[in-house]
Amino acid sequence: MTTAPTPRPARRASNVLPMLAVALVAVLIYWPLMLWANAGQAARSLASGADLGCGTALQCATQLRNPVIPAPGQFASGFQSLSVPPLAATSAPYNALVTGGETLLGLALASLLGLILATLLVRSRSFERATLPWLVASQTVPIVALAPMLAVLLGQFGVQGFFPKAVIAAYIAFFPVAIGMVQGLRSPDPLQLDLMRTYRASPAQTFGLLQIPASLPYLFTSLKVAATAALVGSIVAEISTISFSGLGKMLAENSRASDTVALWVIMIYGAALGIVLVALIGLLERLVTRWRPSA
Amino acid sequence: MATQRVTVPLAAPRPLSGWPLLLLSGLGLLGLSFALARLAAPPTSPALWLLGVLLLLLLGIFGIRQSAQGETLAARTVPAAATLILFVLAVEALLRTYGVPTGLIPTPSKVMQSLWAARSVLLQDAYYTFILEALLGFVIGAALGLLLALFAVRFRFLERGLLPYAALLSSVPIVALAPVVIKAVGLGWPSKTIIVAITVLFPVVINTVRGLQSAQRMHLDLMHSYAASPTQVFREVRWPSALPFVFTALRVSSTLALINAIVAEFFGTEGHGLGFRIQIEVGRFGLDIVWAAIVVASVIGISFYLLIAAAQRRLLPGR
Numbered sequence: 001m002t003t004a005p006t007p008r009p010a011r012r013a014s015n016v017l018p019m020l021a022v023a024l025v026a027v028l029i030y031w032p033l034m035l036w037a038n039a040g041q042a043a044r045s046l047a048s049g050a051d052l053g054c055g056t057a058l059q060c061a062t063q064l065r066n067p068v069i070p071a072p073g074q075f076a077s078g079f080q081s082l083s084v085p086p087l088a089a090t091s092a093p094y095n096a097l098v099t100g101g102e103t104l105l106g107l108a109l110a111s112l113l114g115l116i117l118a119t120l121l122v123r124s125r126s127f128e129r130a131t132l133p134w135l136v137a138s139q140t141v142p143i144v145a146l147a148p149m150l151a152v153l154l155g156q157f158g159v160q161g162f163f164p165k166a167v168i169a170a171y172i173a174f175f176p177v178a179i180g181m182v183q184g185l186r187s188p189d190p191l192q193l194d195l196m197r198t199y200r201a202s203p204a205q206t207f208g209l210l211q212i213p214a215s216l217p218y219l220f221t222s223l224k225v226a227a228t229a230a231l232v233g234s235i236v237a238e239i240s241t242i243s244f245s246g247l248g249k250m251l252a253e254n255s256r257a258s259d260t261v262a263l264w265v266i267m268i269y270g271a272a273l274g275i276v277l278v279a280l281i282g283l284l285e286r287l288v289t290r291w292r293p294s295a
Numbered sequence: 296m297a298t299q300r301v302t303v304p305l306a307a308p309r310p311l312s313g314w315p316l317l318l319l320s321g322l323g324l325l326g327l328s329f330a331l332a333r334l335a336a337p338p339t340s341p342a343l344w345l346l347g348v349l350l351l352l353l354l355g356i357f358g359i360r361q362s363a364q365g366e367t368l369a370a371r372t373v374p375a376a377a378t379l380i381l382f383v384l385a386v387e388a389l390l391r392t393y394g395v396p397t398g399l400i401p402t403p404s405k406v407m408q409s410l411w412a413a414r415s416v417l418l419q420d421a422y423y424t425f426i427l428e429a430l431l432g433f434v435i436g437a438a439l440g441l442l443l444a445l446f447a448v449r450f451r452f453l454e455r456g457l458l459p460y461a462a463l464l465s466s467v468p469i470v471a472l473a474p475v476v477i478k479a480v481g482l483g484w485p486s487k488t489i490i491v492a493i494t495v496l497f498p499v500v501i502n503t504v505r506g507l508q509s510a511q512r513m514h515l516d517l518m519h520s521y522a523a524s525p526t527q528v529f530r531e532v533r534w535p536s537a538l539p540f541v542f543t544a545l546r547v548s549s550t551l552a553l554i555n556a557i558v559a560e561f562f563g564t565e566g567h568g569l570g571f572r573i574q575i576e577v578g579r580f581g582l583d584i585v586w587a588a589i590v591v592a593s594v595i596g597i598s599f600y601l602l603i604a605a606a607q608r609r610l611l612p613g614r
Binding site: 015018021022069126129132133134137228231236247248260264267274277278 | 360363452455456467468471562563
């Protein structure tokens with residue numbers, strides 16, 4: 001979490017073939033696993049006299065209404081029904097965009113807060129001694145547990161809609177960002193600081209021209225760590241407040257309605273969103289830190 | 296930075312203790328809270344009380360600054376402890392000054408009362424959430440992760456095929472996974488144990504593999520020149536160099552384990568657990584119990600983290 005960004009080791013050989021092989025094995029395991037997981041439920045339904053329109057438990061396993069693991073056909077229809085008008089209020093892509101937007105806004109807020117905190121921490125030793133232990137401890141506190149309550153509190157003060165979720169995402173993300181920024185602001189070596197002195201740079205210039213740029217790679221490394229946590233934060237915030245859009249709202253709805261196929265589909269969308277967010281930050285990093293040799 | 300490092304030793308000999316200021320500030324805030332508790336209704340001129348609280352806080356900040364000088368044990372620990380105590384006292388005084396309804400933001404003293412009153416329920420919740428879900432899931436996930444990492448390092452094909460997926464899957468939000476697992480496994484605690492194990496698995500695998508590969512070329516060559524067997528190489532070089540990485544993963548996952556157990560409980564339980572308690576009490580506006588549950592969870596989370604950090608110091612001295 002607090003490690004310095006290291007350049008990625010050079011790829012020796014392509015990973016495509018082994019990855020494909022593992023994916024193939026996963027697909028091969030999936031079919032019997034799905035049958036095995038669903039057969040018990042199917043057998044119970046049949047034994048209770050339900051007319052499922054199929055003979056044996058194994059045949060029924062692929063067409064249960066609420067399967068434990070959906071069959072390929074169910075996956076396909078689930079995906080279709082949840083994403084066909086991609087920007088409708090009930091479709092997963094639109095809601096994923098909303099959640100993604102909240103998370104990104106949260107990450108931006110977290111970067112700002114992290115920068116301020118990191119500056120204070122680097123500048124004042126008594127501030128560091130007074131607050132750093134609690135900042136570290138706040139990391140081990142289940143901060144997400146605060147999300148429902150923060151949502152209620154912010155709602156009391158009339159803050160509703162998009163913003164409270166972003167605040168909660170920022171609240172979860174700011175700590176890794178602050179710690180990363182502290183490391184980054186301290187990363188210029190004495191030689192570089194001496195150079196700034198020979199240029200007779202003011203402290204503000206040293207800060208803006210040397211320390212801030214030097215801390216950017218650290219900022220992005222910690223943002224990648226924080227992105228997933230922030231995404232969890234905004235989804236939990238959506239679940240625990242009155243919300244009209246977002247993946248969290250879809251999860252809560254379908255969890256109550258016991259629509260397992262939809263839950264699986266939303267899970268895959270959530271996973272994709274997490275991966276896309278981390279990739280976006282990586283892209284931004286490459287755009288912003290052009291001067292670094294690309295890792 | 297560089298100039299600071301030069302001036303600090305010059306200022307250090309000044310033997311100024313922060314204790315009088317800290318005591319003054321703390322007792323003053325405590326006195327304010329008691330005085331406010333005596334009043335029947337919140338004071339009519341809150342600005343005056345606010346000024347008092349701010350002045351006392353300012354004194355406290357100066358006290359903290361003074362007690363943070365030097366390199367003694369007290370200089371390292373007192374500022375942090377004083378910050379927490381003064382913060383809690385100030386919150387108490389401010390909430391009472393403005394008469395914020397305890398149903399909206401409970402005062403710290405009210406939270407402590409609720410914590411004591413509901414101790415048996417909260418302890419039982421903590422038993423479910425921590426022992427059965429977080430700890431058990433942590434142990435299972437870490438053991439599986441270590442095993443998987445050993446296989447991945449032993450068989451390069453597996454490493455190249457599995458690790459990219461592990462890195463990809465570690466950015467999947469846990470809350471998206473939880474409802475599916477709970478629907479599949481059931482509402483009882485085992486479903487949460489599985490979720491925790493899954494979330495612990497990925498950091499452990501990724502870090503262990505990285506650690507096992509971090510052995511220095513020179514050391515490996517040396518072992519080779521000793522004609523060491525692969526088992527010996529593993530025991531003497533690879534495993535010791537992997538341990539710091541493993542512990543980093545364990546520390547990170549120790550906090551993840553508890554957090555994820557609580558989040559997973561938001562998606563359905565049989566009526567036990569801190570996450571369940573928090574969710575149900577938020578719905579009933581019993582925010583004092585919510586805060587009490589958070590205090591319990593924080594204490595457990597911090598202790599668990601410190602325990603693993605202590606184990607690391609014990610097993611890896613000098614790091």
